[in-house]
Amino acid sequence: xxxxxxxxxxxxxxxxxxxxxxxxxxxxxxxxxxxxxxxxxxxxxxxxxxxxxxxxxxxxxxxxxxxxxxxx
Amino acid sequence: xxxxxxxxxxxxxxxxxxxxxxxxxxxxxxxxxxxxxxxxxxxxxxxxxxxxxxxxxxxxxxxxxxxxxxxxxxxxxxxxxxxxxxxxxxxxxxxxxxxxxxxxxxxxxxxxxxxxxxxxxxxxxxxxxxxxxxxxxxxxxxxxxxxxxxxxxxxxxxxxxxxxxxxxxxxxxxxxxxxxxxxxxxxxxxxxxxxxxxxxxxxxxxxxxxxxxxxxxxxxxxxxxxxxxxxxxxxxxxxxxxxxxxxxxxxx
Amino acid sequence: xxxxxxxxxxxxxxxxxxxxxxxxxxxxxxxxxxxxxxxxxxxxxxxxxxxxxxxxxxxxxxxxxxxxxxxxxxxxxxxxxxxxxxxxxxxxxxxxxxxxxxxxxxxxxxxxxxxxxxxxxxxxxxxxxxxxxxxxxxxxxxxxxxxxxxxxxxxxxxxxxxxxxxxxxxxxxxxxxxxxxxxxxxxxxxxxxxxxxxxxxxxxxxxxxxxxxxxxxxxxxxxxxxxxxxxxxxxxxxxxxxxxxxxxxxxxxxxxxxxxxxxxxxxxxxxxxxxxxxxxxxxxxxxxxxxxxxxxxxxxxxxxxxxxxxxxxxxxxxxxxxxxxxxxxxxxxxxxxxxxxxxxxxxxxxx
Numbered sequence: 001x002x003x004x005x006x007x008x009x010x011x012x013x014x015x016x017x018x019x020x021x022x023x024x025x026x027x028x029x030x031x032x033x034x035x036x037x038x039x040x041x042x043x044x045x046x047x048x049x050x051x052x053x054x055x056x057x058x059x060x061x062x063x064x065x066x067x068x069x070x071x072x
Numbered sequence: 073x074x075x076x077x078x079x080x081x082x083x084x085x086x087x088x089x090x091x092x093x094x095x096x097x098x099x100x101x102x103x104x105x106x107x108x109x110x111x112x113x114x115x116x117x118x119x120x121x122x123x124x125x126x127x128x129x130x131x132x133x134x135x136x137x138x139x140x141x142x143x144x145x146x147x148x149x150x151x152x153x154x155x156x157x158x159x160x161x162x163x164x165x166x167x168x169x170x171x172x173x174x175x176x177x178x179x180x181x182x183x184x185x186x187x188x189x190x191x192x193x194x195x196x197x198x199x200x201x202x203x204x205x206x207x208x209x210x211x212x213x214x215x216x217x218x219x220x221x222x223x224x225x226x227x228x229x230x231x232x233x234x235x236x237x238x239x240x241x242x243x244x245x246x247x248x249x250x251x252x253x254x255x256x257x258x259x260x261x262x263x264x265x266x267x268x269x270x271x272x273x274x275x276x277x278x279x280x281x282x283x284x285x286x287x288x289x290x291x292x293x294x295x296x297x298x299x300x301x302x303x304x305x306x307x308x309x310x311x312x313x314x315x316x317x318x319x320x321x322x323x324x
Numbered sequence: 325x326x327x328x329x330x331x332x333x334x335x336x337x338x339x340x341x342x343x344x345x346x347x348x349x350x351x352x353x354x355x356x357x358x359x360x361x362x363x364x365x366x367x368x369x370x371x372x373x374x375x376x377x378x379x380x381x382x383x384x385x386x387x388x389x390x391x392x393x394x395x396x397x398x399x400x401x402x403x404x405x406x407x408x409x410x411x412x413x414x415x416x417x418x419x420x421x422x423x424x425x426x427x428x429x430x431x432x433x434x435x436x437x438x439x440x441x442x443x444x445x446x447x448x449x450x451x452x453x454x455x456x457x458x459x460x461x462x463x464x465x466x467x468x469x470x471x472x473x474x475x476x477x478x479x480x481x482x483x484x485x486x487x488x489x490x491x492x493x494x495x496x497x498x499x500x501x502x503x504x505x506x507x508x509x510x511x512x513x514x515x516x517x518x519x520x521x522x523x524x525x526x527x528x529x530x531x532x533x534x535x536x537x538x539x540x541x542x543x544x545x546x547x548x549x550x551x552x553x554x555x556x557x558x559x560x561x562x563x564x565x566x567x568x569x570x571x572x573x574x575x576x577x578x579x580x581x582x583x584x585x586x587x588x589x590x591x592x593x594x595x596x597x598x599x600x601x602x603x604x605x606x607x608x609x610x611x612x613x614x615x616x617x618x619x620x621x622x623x624x625x626x627x628x629x630x631x632x633x634x635x636x637x638x639x640x641x642x643x644x645x646x647x648x649x650x651x652x653x654x655x656x657x658x659x660x661x662x663x664x665x666x667x668x669x670x671x672x673x674x675x
Contacts, residue, residue, distance in 0.1 A: 063097030150385025
C-alpha cells in the first residue's frame, strides 16, 4: 500500500507510468499549488482485485518524495 | 504493515522548488539515501553549483559551502586537503563543470584529488532559461542555438567524462541516468561506490547523471525521460568509464 | 633574507598551513619557498594550482574548513582573483592575499610598481565590500605585517591584502622573524564546515535572493568595516613635526622618499613624511591633522595617481597637493626624487 502526499505532487505522471498494476491516476481535484496530483486508486478496485505489491517503483520515480510505501 | 520507503533523514523536510519531473529532485533524494545508508551525515560536506541546484543547502541537512560558478573542484580540493578524513563532494551542472569549470575539474582529476563529483548533465543551462551548454547535442534546440546546434556554427558537444577517464588521477568514473527506476537504482549504487572510493583514498571519482529538464527541453516529464534513452544516451553512453578498484561489490 | 622568503616564512610562523598559488614574476619565490617549507610540516598543504582563479577558490575551500590560508600573485594574477575576493568578503572568510605589484596594465612588465592601489583599496571585485590592505616598506615590515595579517583576518573574518611590490619581494635585508604560533592554541572558529558532528548542519553562502536579506547582510558588513576603521588604522611619520612640506608615500616609494628627505634635511629643507601603512583603512584623520600646521603636500607614488585621491579626500580642500608619479616599473633613486621635491619646495618659496 502507498500513501501519496497530494500537496507535494507536481503531476509529473512518472509514478503513473511505472506502476506495474496501474494503481495510480491523476486526480480530478487540484492541490494548493495548482496541480492535478497523483491519486492511489487501489481502494476503488476491490472488485478487480488489483493490489499494490509494495514494489516501490512509484516512490523511486517520484521526484518530490511524495510517496511512502508500506508492505505487509 | 511496515513502512519500506520514506524520505531520507539527511534531507530536510523542505518541498523542492524544482520543476515537475526535474532530475535534480530525484538525484537529491538518491544522494540523501546514500548518506543515510552509509552513515555519512556527520562527516560529509557538499558544494552546490551555480544553477538550479544553487539552493541545495535548503534541502540537504549536511554542511554545505557555496562555490562561485564552475569553481567547485577548486573549493573541494582546498577543503578535502584541509579535512582529509571527511567526505567532500561537489554537485555540478554541465555548464558549471564542462564550460567555466573545465580547468579546475580536469586538474583535480589529474592530481587525483580525493573528492567525488556528481555531474548533472541535462544538456542545457537550466536556471538561466535554457541556453546551449557544452553537452547540448547536435540538432538540439536551445535559446542560443536556434534551429538546433549546428556543427559549423556552434561546434561539437563535450564528452567530459571520457576526457576525465584519461586522467591518471581519476579512480572511478561512471555515467548513469535518472530517467527510469532501474537507472535511478544504478545511479544510487554508483554514488555509493564513489563515496566508498573516496573513503578508501583511491583518488578522484565522478558520476555523470543524465537528467531530464522538461521545462527547457519543452517536453512533458515522461517524454523527457524517453528522450534520454532514445537520443541523449546515444551521444553520452551509460556505463563505467573508468574503475581502478576492480571490485564488483555493492556499497551496502 | 629576501623579501619573498621573509613573507613566506612569516606566514608559516603565523600558523599558515595552506598555500595555493601559481607562478608569476616577481613573486615566484613565495610558492617555491612554501612548497619546500609546507612539505616538511605536519598538516602542511601546498598546491601549485592550474591558475590564479583556481588557487583563490582553493583558498575559499580551505578557509571554509577553518584553516589559516594564503595565496600570492602579482598584478594580472590578482585581477583574476577578484571574483574570489568578493566571495571571501561576502562569505566572511579569513584569508591572506599577497600582491607583489608589477608594471601594468595588461601583461605589463616584471619591474616593481604601485599601480594596484585602486584595485586593492577600491576592491576590484563586484559589490560593496572592503578588504584590509597593508602596505609594507621593508623586509622587517613584510615579516611583521604578514604575521599580523592572519590574526586580523581571523579576528574580523575578512580577507587581508598585503600590497607589496616587485622590489620589496626581491630585496635582501636582515630581519627578525616572529615566533611560531601554536596552532592548537589559536581561538576556535565556531562557523566552519567540518561535517555536522554533534551539532546541526550549517551552510556558508552569499546568495541572498531576497533584497531585504541582502541589504541587511550589506549593513552587517558595513558595521564590521566601521569597527575596522576605528581600530586598525596605521601610519608612520618621519621628520614631520616642523615640516613645511609633507611628502605622502607608501611602500617602496616611502622608503625611497625617506632617503631623499634625509638628504634634504641635511641641506636645511624642512621636509617631512607621512607614510600610510594601512591603505585600507586609510589614515584620513592623521593626514587632515597636519593641515593645521602644513599647507603643502607632495604625493609620490610609482603609478599615475592613485593614493593621490585618498590624500585629496583627507585634506578636504585644505592645503595644496602636488603629485609626482612614475609608472611602468621605473624606480627613482633617493637623489633623483630629492631633486624633484627640492625644486618644488623652492618653487613654492618654502625655503
